[in-house]
Amino acid sequence: MSKVKVAFTLNDQEISLLVQPGERLLDTIRDRLNLTGTKEGCGVGECGACTVMLDGQAVNSCLVLTAQVDGREVRTVEGLGGEEEVDKLQQAFIDHQAVQCGFCTPGMLMSARALLNDTSSPTREDIKTALDGNLCRCTGYKQIVEAVEAAAEAEGAD
Amino acid sequence: MENSRRNASGRPKASGSDFEAEQENIQELGREVPVGSADYLAPKSLKKALEYRSRYGYKAVVIAGGTDIMVDYFERLSEVSSWLDLTKIQDLKEIKFGPEKIRLGSMVTHRKLATDSRIRENLPLLAESASEVGAWQIQSRGTLGGNIVTSSPAGDALAPLLAYQARFILGSVSGQREVAAEDFFTGPKENVMTQEELLIEVVIPTPREGTLSRWKKVGKRKAMIISSLTMALLLELDDKDEITAARAAYGAVAPRPIRATELEVYLTGRKLTEISAGKAGELAAQEISPITDIRGTVDFRCQVTRDITEQALLGFQQE
Numbered sequence A: 001m002s003k004v005k006v007a008f009t010l011n012d013q014e015i016s017l018l019v020q021p022g023e024r025l026l027d028t029i030r031d032r033l034n035l036t037g038t039k040e041g042c043g044v045g046e047c048g049a050c051t052v053m054l055d056g057q058a059v060n061s062c063l064v065l066t067a068q069v070d071g072r073e074v075r076t077v078e079g080l081g082g083e084e085e086v087d088k089l090q091q092a093f094i095d096h097q098a099v100q101c102g103f104c105t106p107g108m109l110m111s112a113r114a115l116l117n118d119t120s121s122p123t124r125e126d127i128k129t130a131l132d133g134n135l136c137r138c139t140g141y142k143q144i145v146e147a148v149e150a151a152a153e154a155e156g157a158d
Numbered sequence B: 001m002e003n004s005r006r007n008a009s010g011r012p013k014a015s016g017s018d019f020e021a022e023q024e025n026i027q028e029l030g031r032e033v034p035v036g037s038a039d040y041l042a043p044k045s046l047k048k049a050l051e052y053r054s055r056y057g058y059k060a061v062v063i064a065g066g067t068d069i070m071v072d073y074f075e076r077l078s079e080v081s082s083w084l085d086l087t088k089i090q091d092l093k094e095i096k097f098g099p100e101k102i103r104l105g106s107m108v109t110h111r112k113l114a115t116d117s118r119i120r121e122n123l124p125l126l127a128e129s130a131s132e133v134g135a136w137q138i139q140s141r142g143t144l145g146g147n148i149v150t151s152s153p154a155g156d157a158l159a160p161l162l163a164y165q166a167r168f169i170l171g172s173v174s175g176q177r178e179v180a181a182e183d184f185f186t187g188p189k190e191n192v193m194t195q196e197e198l199l200i201e202v203v204i205p206t207p208r209e210g211t212l213s214r215w216k217k218v219g220k221r222k223a224m225i226i227s228s229l230t231m232a233l234l235l236e237l238d239d240k241d242e243i244t245a246a247r248a249a250y251g252a253v254a255p256r257p258i259r260a261t262e263l264e265v266y267l268t269g270r271k272l273t274e275i276s277a278g279k280a281g282e283l284a285a286q287e288i289s290p291i292t293d294i295r296g297t298v299d300f301r302c303q304v305t306r307d308i309t310e311q312a313l314l315g316f317q318q319e
Ligand SMILES: Cc1cc2nc3c(=O)[nH]c(=O)nc-3n(C[C@H](O)[C@H](O)[C@H](O)COP(=O)(O)OP(=O)(O)OC[C@H]3O[C@@H](n4cnc5c(N)ncnc54)[C@H](O)[C@@H]3O)c2cc1C
Pocket: A044, A045, A046, B061, B062, B063, B064, B065, B066, B067, B068, B069, B070, B071, B086, B106, B107, B132, B133, B134, B135, B138, B141, B142, B143, B144, B145, B146, B147, B148, B149, B150, B154, B155, B156, B157, B197, B198, B199, B200, B224, B225, B226, B227
């Protein structure tokens, strides 16, 4: 089977690579590009651990073929924040103890980032809806929702 | 370990030396082909896509948002010898509002349907159902066309499409045909589309102003759940509050999405205030032919159908 040449923007960097036609974006990110922040939980769209942003929208990278992102923009958890400082959301997750084992965290952050880029002052309901597709087995969600609220406020204050 | 070294030395980058080495390797191993080779067809035009469809038929697996097909092929993606990806066809992502008809491209996503203000205004059943599909990640990718072609009796868009009397435009190299939503679905995950065809567009007669409608999805919990039952109810009233047209569509209560015609006959020609909501609920429950499965028993589905239909009509009467 021949490989497919794909070019896209990953975390603000132009990249071009050859992939298998049936290769999932999740595998390209983790195995080819060694960006292991993005996690695989279920592999079938149910858990959200693999969430990345595609053209600004939260998507499950386990359900996207890498060849489908040709010409588009992908952001993973490694692309949050700047070179030196963490994203406000990441800081809020730390401050609110919204991380326990941490497996769901990258996905949570990406869903929350997509929400905040879309809506500057989300309600608690908005936040819960945006995180509906992200499962957490540890925290009980409360701290996560609070962290997102805090980050939204912090960003609003800027 | 390479990974921990990377993490320790700051933000991981996608272009480490490993990556470049690996890429060289691949170029030696694989034949370099652009997106659009026989294994991965990603045409920009519909015309080209239809040509591929005619040439490859079922041998090329059509992928839109991938939220159904990637699950179908979970852990056996390598078995797919060829993909036909519709992502690059811009024409299929368009929504056109006309005075008579609203045309939705098959690649319009649930997220678009849920958030577009004109869809929310004109086609609230479709906007609301889209906003309850899976979760955000699924809505961002999942398309209207994918929902239709999958033809799961539990597909959330299907009852609204029946209630709106949608028509589907199917295309092939030899031309187009139009199929009413009601005639499209033939059984669980079965429809009338052939391997030569693609779903191009969904055409919906623009609902008249003042049309009343109710969408209801029943599932075990709010998010990420396959529906146990869906209902899309729509009434057109004249200025004397008489029901001039009624359409009641249900999903996941029969092998394919259905309309409760007896209920529609009962409602049509009556004044809204004279309707017995209880009787309407009974009629709906009699018309469905559900099965017992993990998402609910026959009794449960009949009872719920009766209750949500009754509540919807009581709701209309109070408005
Ligand atoms: C976690 C999860 C939750 C979900 N929740 C819901 C839910 O709540 N409600 C619901 O209704 N669905 C749900 N789904 C199912 C799915 O998301 C929807 O059916 C979605 O609309 C499918 O669209 P897609 O573009 O992703 O389809 P794809 O997977 O790309 O395609 C689906 C099928 O249609 C074919 N196809 C797609 N487009 C065309 C076309 N234009 N012409 C011809 N063939 C075509 C493909 O070959 C494939 O067989 C869920 C899925 C997951 C993984």
